Amino acid sequence: MDRRTFIQNVAAGSLAAFAGLDAVSCSGSRVGNSRWKGKNLQWAMGWILWRDFRKRDIPLSEAINNLADLGLDGIEFSPRNDELSKHGFTRESFRELLNEKRLAVSGNYFGGAFHDKTKRDSILSSFGNTLDNLKFYGARNVIIGPPGRNVGNIPAAIRDSVPLLNELGRMAADVGVTLGVHPHVNTIIEKPDEIDMIMEWTDPRYVLMAPDTGHIRLGGGNVTEIVGKYRNRLSYFHLKDSAGVFNRPDFGPNLRELGKGEVDFPGVIKILKEVKYRGWLNVEQDYTTTTPFESATVSADYIHHVLKPIYS
Numbered sequence: 001m002d003r004r005t006f007i008q009n010v011a012a013g014s015l016a017a018f019a020g021l022d023a024v025s026c027s028g029s030r031v032g033n034s035r036w037k038g039k040n041l042q043w044a045m046g047w048i049l050w051r052d053f054r055k056r057d058i059p060l061s062e063a064i065n066n067l068a069d070l071g072l073d074g075i076e077f078s079p080r081n082d083e084l085s086k087h088g089f090t091r092e093s094f095r096e097l098l099n100e101k102r103l104a105v106s107g108n109y110f111g112g113a114f115h116d117k118t119k120r121d122s123i124l125s126s127f128g129n130t131l132d133n134l135k136f137y138g139a140r141n142v143i144i145g146p147p148g149r150n151v152g153n154i155p156a157a158i159r160d161s162v163p164l165l166n167e168l169g170r171m172a173a174d175v176g177v178t179l180g181v182h183p184h185v186n187t188i189i190e191k192p193d194e195i196d197m198i199m200e201w202t203d204p205r206y207v208l209m210a211p212d213t214g215h216i217r218l219g220g221g222n223v224t225e226i227v228g229k230y231r232n233r234l235s236y237f238h239l240k241d242s243a244g245v246f247n248r249p250d251f252g253p254n255l256r257e258l259g260k261g262e263v264d265f266p267g268v269i270k271i272l273k274e275v276k277y278r279g280w281l282n283v284e285q286d287y288t289t290t291t292p293f294e295s296a297t298v299s300a301d302y303i304h305h306v307l308k309p310i311y312s
Helices: 012-019 060-069 091-101 117-137 154-174 192-201 213-218 223-229 265-274 292-311
Strands: 041-046 074-076 108-111 141-145 178-181 237-239 279-283
Touching: 041 292, 060 074, 060 091, 060 292, 074 279, 091 117, 108 117, 117 141, 117 154, 141 154, 154 178, 154 192, 213 223, 213 237, 223 265, 265 292, 279 292
Parallel strands: 041 074, 041 279, 108 141, 141 178, 237 279
Antiparallel strands: none
16 A cells, blocks of 8 residues: 555654664665665665656666665665566565665555554555565565544544554564654644644554655744654654645645755754764655656755764
8 A cells, every 4th residue: 555545652762772773674685785784874875766756757777776875774665566666676686776776765655544443454465565575675664544523423533543553553564664653734643732642653663654754834833842842752754844734635836855845854854963873864755847867866865965973
């Protein structure tokens, strides 16, 4: 289930143990490990920027080359059905390309109607496939996309999602994967009070937070306040810049490359340094007015010249 289909605390040491693990594939090969050794933060970008570019079809291999050229560590890759074969890859040959370029898969997005008990069996089956995909690439993060807001009573839908999210979190933990709930506009986890609900009601041993900085701001939240509040319950990040007022449902016009909007990224990185966060920060750019490579270059320059020095 991809992102387009479904749009207080745990010990910091335990979280670091999850987030900082070397990426080991099911075959035992290490993906990009030499490049990660001794690093606190790993930087990725999402395939979504290239995949959903409307002006031309971009090969997956081109996106991988772009990421390697920009000095990043990985790619968030949540493959659609037959997506690899469409681009001329098998899982094995794509993993070989990642190894060659010294890149890793940072995580896999997973969405579902977690509040709907009739969907439980199909969600569990799909989630098993996602965990298998993560294991194959040596990835350690699953990013949970909440149900859409057209559910009637939103607090009730959040509460009804809790049992299954806890169950999925236990399944993930059993195979060394962390599960992080992902606040996102147009979903039931959009506003600050909704973020508080899901964090309060879920089991902090199994359900962490994977913040999306742009969506938190568009949903009316103060990004640094929310990241600070859940500073010891962070598993993964979507770094997204945004500006202006969100007019439902289209958030595309609000999106910006890193450093071009209104999100306080230096403030976020300072918090991560304080708590010694170790893990992935993925730039997720859903929409650009330029080209994917130009957009990625702007964000990568901001990472290398502004954000990395803060944590060093």
